[in-house]
Structure formats: structure tokens, C-alpha cells
Amino acid sequence: MELWxxxxxxxxxxxxxxxxxxxxxxxxxxxxxxxFQPELVGIGIGKKRYTYELIKRGKEFVIAxxxxxxxxxxxxxxxRSGRSVDKRELLSLTFTKSKKVKVPSxxxxxxxxxxxVVNEIETGDHTLFVGxxxxxxxxxxVFGEGKPNVKAADFxxxxxxxxxxxxxxxxxxx
Amino acid sequence: MELWxxxxxxxxxxxxxxxxxxxxxxxxxxxxxxxFQPELVGIGIGKKRYTYELIKRGKEFVIAxxxxxxxxxxxxxxxRSGRSVDKRELLSLTFTKSKKVKVPSxxxxxxxxxxxVVNEIETGDHTLFVGxxxxxxxxxxVFGEGKPNVKAADFxxxxxxxxxxxxxxxxxxx
Numbered sequence: 001m002e003l004w005x006x007x008x009x010x011x012x013x014x015x016x017x018x019x020x021x022x023x024x025x026x027x028x029x030x031x032x033x034x035x036f037q038p039e040l041v042g043i044g045i046g047k048k049r050y051t052y053e054l055i056k057r058g059k060e061f062v063i064a065x066x067x068x069x070x071x072x073x074x075x076x077x078x079x080r081s082g083r084s085v086d087k088r089e090l091l092s093l094t095f096t097k098s099k100k101v102k103v104p105s106x107x108x109x110x111x112x113x114x115x116x117v118v119n120e121i122e123t124g125d126h127t128l129f130v131g132x133x134x135x136x137x138x139x140x141x142v143f144g145e146g147k148p149n150v151k152a153a154d155f156x157x158x159x160x161x162x163x164x165x166x167x168x169x170x171x172x173x174x
Numbered sequence: 175m176e177l178w179x180x181x182x183x184x185x186x187x188x189x190x191x192x193x194x195x196x197x198x199x200x201x202x203x204x205x206x207x208x209x210f211q212p213e214l215v216g217i218g219i220g221k222k223r224y225t226y227e228l229i230k231r232g233k234e235f236v237i238a239x240x241x242x243x244x245x246x247x248x249x250x251x252x253x254r255s256g257r258s259v260d261k262r263e264l265l266s267l268t269f270t271k272s273k274k275v276k277v278p279s280x281x282x283x284x285x286x287x288x289x290x291v292v293n294e295i296e297t298g299d300h301t302l303f304v305g306x307x308x309x310x311x312x313x314x315x316v317f318g319e320g321k322p323n324v325k326a327a328d329f330x331x332x333x334x335x336x337x338x339x340x341x342x343x344x345x346x347x348x
Contacts, residue, residue, distance in 0.1 A: 001320040003307045004207035004215060006239060006285040008322050009329060009341070010185060032206040033178035034218050035298025041178060042216075042297070044208050065180060111180040121295055123304055124209025128216070130297055133177045146175045147334035148182050155183060157331075157341065160321035167183070167331065167339040 009157040009165055014077055015043055016062040016095070016112075017054035020104040023095045025087055026051045027078030029158045030126070031063060039133040041115060044126040050083040055129055059117040060101040064109040065138075068154035068166050075162070100135040110153050111138035183331040183339055188251055189217055190236040190269070190286075191228035194278040197269045199261055200225045201252030203332045204300070205237060213307040215289060218300045224257040229303055233291040234275040238283040239312075242328035242340050249336070274309040284327050285312035 010029040018024045030044035041063065045052045055061050066074050073091045080087060088095070094107040098114050105112035115131025138144075142153045150167055157165045184203040192198045204218035215237065219226045229235050240248050247265045254261060262269070268281040272288050279286035289305025312318075316327045324341055331339045 001317070002210065003213050003287065003310050004210070005321055006287055006310055006312055006317060007185070007187075007205060007207055007215065007237070009324065010207075011181070011183070013181075030206050030208070031181060032204050032216065032218060033181055033184075034204070034302060035300050036176065036178070038298050039177050040298050041181065042206065042302070044206060063181070113177065113180055119295075119297070121293075121302075123216070123293070124212050124214050126209050128208060128295075128302075136177050136180060138180055143175070143180060147179055147337075150183065150333055150337075150339050159324055163321075163324075165324050165341040167341060167343060169341060169343075 005160065009159045012066070012074060012156045012158040014064040014066055014074065014106060014109065015051055016064055016103050016106060017051050017058060019102050020095060020097055023088065023104050024050060024054055024082035025077045025091070025093070027074050034130060040118070040130055041113065041133060042128045042130050044123065044128050046126050050081050052127060055117065058103065060103045061115050061129065061131060062098060062101065062103045062105055063113040063115065064106040065111040066156055067110050068156050068168070070108060071156065071164060074156060098135070099137065105137060110142045111136060179334065183333045186240065186248060186330045186332040188238040188240055188248065188280060188283065189225055190238055190277050190280060191225050191232060193276050194269060194271055197262065197278050198224060198228055198256035199251045199265070199267070199280070201248050208304060214292070214304055215287065215307060216302045216304050218297065218302050220300050224255050226301060229291065232277065234277045235289050235303065235305060236272060236275065236277045236279055237287040237289065238280040239285040240330055241284050242330050242342070244282060245330065245338060248330060272309070273311065279311060284316045285310060
């Protein structure tokens with residue numbers, strides 16, 4: 001057994017890197033808040049990932065929060081590499097200009113968290129990119145009260161492989 | 175708005191520190207897998223917490239995975255400090271000997287992940303303790319197939335304050 005699976009199911013996010021002209025997006029479960037003040041978050045990215053290369057170079061990333069409606073895109077973003085294919089051709093996602101970073105946001109997502117890398121920590125076969133949140137955008141009906149409205153959204157949790165769940169119950173993809 | 179709330183709801187865990195004779199336990203949402211090989215996990219702990227002191231000293235911790243049935247204990251562990259009270263007197267949890275670390279496990283939990291600290295990273299007002307998993311225990315019916323069985327358990331997600339949800343739907347405490 002892979003022992004880290006005991007922490008699952010975990011929330012699933014989309015990590016955007018690159019630029020508006022040439023964006024890349026991958027699915028990631030290894031995402032964590034790290035500090036209240038300054039407002040820091042961390043993302044654990046495998047060192048062989050194309051996203052790893054792009055963040056190493058650009059020093060910015062966006063964490064986009066998908067709704068269950070985007071599960072097909074989440075699946076594609078998590079199983080195809082942007083090194084060999086332009087994922088925009090496979091995805092039904094709209095990349096839009098972010099407020100403060102060159103990395104684009106995703107229009108269909110519930111929230112987009114714009115981050116600048118302030119630290120890179122080697123943790124075994126992954127790197128934890130620590131980002132300071134420099135700006136955000138979000139759907140008013142989901143986060144307008146300063147906390148998630150679970151009635152207004154269907155947050156995705158990854159169970160294993162193609163199994164996902166949410167607080168609306170279990171569903172499979174593919 | 176506290177911007178890290180855009181990552182919520184997040185899974186909630188219990189962090190055990192101290193010893194079997196004098197254990198302490200706190201509730202934590204800031205927990206992340208960090209590496210496949212070696213098997214590393216990270217926990218973000220506020221620097222004023224009693225748990226911070228205990229892990230700094232003992233260099234070990236256990237991540238225990240509570241079921242929704244333990245929500246009352248999760249709430250108490252997250253709102254009272256072990257500095258001023260022996261939490262065992264308030265909790266209905268059973269602390270038992272772990273396999274490899276001095277920090278105890280919690281019998282009622284779905285899983286216990288025993289960790290030794292291999293790195294401590296300053297991230298703003300928190301410290302990320304990076305732990306190598308040295309042993310685990312878990313309920314066979316929940317993790318026996320090497321991945322979470324969402325039908326056999328009711329994993330807790332923290333929404334905000336006293337609002338919690340799980341893949342069985344939303345519920346409040348207190």
C-alpha cells in the first residue's frame with residue numbers, strides 16, 4: 001500500500017502555469033495553506049512534470065478550484081502531459097487574464113488564487129512550491145460570504161484513480 | 175476575506191504529539207502528502223501552539239484520521255489548548271501505543287500515520303513539519319484495498335468555524 005493514500009480522499013485542484021498565450025494546466029491533490037500572514041500556500045509538484053519546469057522558469061502559478069461539472073476536464077488535465085500536447089485543444093476551459101500574474105486564470109472555476117513563488121523546498125521526489133497569494137478572483141455565490149457555501153458548489157474530492165467524490169456523494173469518471 | 179479560505183472545504187485530521195503517558199492532540203486541516211519515495215507528509219502548525227512545542231522537542235507526530243462519529247472530539251481538540259488542560263479528560267478518545275514512535279495513536283480513528291520529522295520549514299506564521307512515514311495502522315474495512323472505501327467511512331471536511339461536511343453531506347456542530 002502507498003501509505004500517503006491514508007490521507008485520502010483529498011480535494012482536487014487545477015494548477016495553471018505558463019502564460020495566457022501558452023498556458024498549461026495539471027490536476028493536483030497536494031495543495032495546502034501554509035500561513036495566515038503573509039498569506040502563503042504550497043503545492044507539491046513531481047519533478048518530472050511539465051508544470052514543474054514551467055513554474056521553475058516563471059516563478060508564478062494559479063490554483064484554480066474546479067466544480068464537479070468540470071470533472072472531465074480535471075481528468076484530462078491530470079492524465080495528459082502539456083509537453084506533448086496543447087491541452088487547450090482537449091479541454092473545454094477558458095483561460096483568461098489574471099489580475100497580477102502572467103499565468104492565466106480559468107473562467108469556469110469557482111475560484112482562482114494567483115501566486116508568486118517565494119520558496120522552493122525539495123521534498124523527496126516532489127518540490128513544494130511555496131507561493132504568496134497576490135490576488136484572487138471567485139464566484140460571488142460560492143465565496144461571497146468569506147467562506148465556502150457548500151450548497152452553491154460541488155467541490156471535488158479525489159479518492160483514487162478515476163474515483164471521485166464530493167459532499168454531494170460518490171461518482172466515478174470514465 | 176482570508177484568501178486561503180478559497181481552498182476550503184479541506185479534510186480535517188487529528189495531530190497527536192507528546193507521549194503515551196502525556197499525549198496531546200489538536201485538530202488540523204493543513205496536512206499534505208509530499209513525496210512518494212521516500213514517503214513524506216507535511217503538517218502546517220502555528221508557532222504559538224502547544225503541539226508546535228511538543229513536536230519541536232520530540233521530533234515525532236502521528237496523523238490520526240477521524241470519522242464523522244468523532245466530530246465532538248475533533249471540535250474539542252481544535253478549540254482547547256493542551257497547555258492549560260489535559261485534553262484526555264475532555265475527550266472520549268483512547269490513546270494506544272504506536273508501532274514505531276513514542277507518540278501514541280488513537281484507537282477510534284480510521285488510520286494512524288506514524289511520522290518522524292526530517293525537516294522543519296518556516297512558512298510565515300506557521301512551521302511545516304515534514305515527516306517520514308515510519309509505520310501506519312488502519313481499519314481494514316476502510317483502507318484494506320489500498321485506497322479509501324468511501325462507503326465504509328464518513329471522512330470529515332472542515333468548511334469554516336463550526337461548519338463541517340463529508341461526502342455524506344453537510345452537518346454542523348455546536
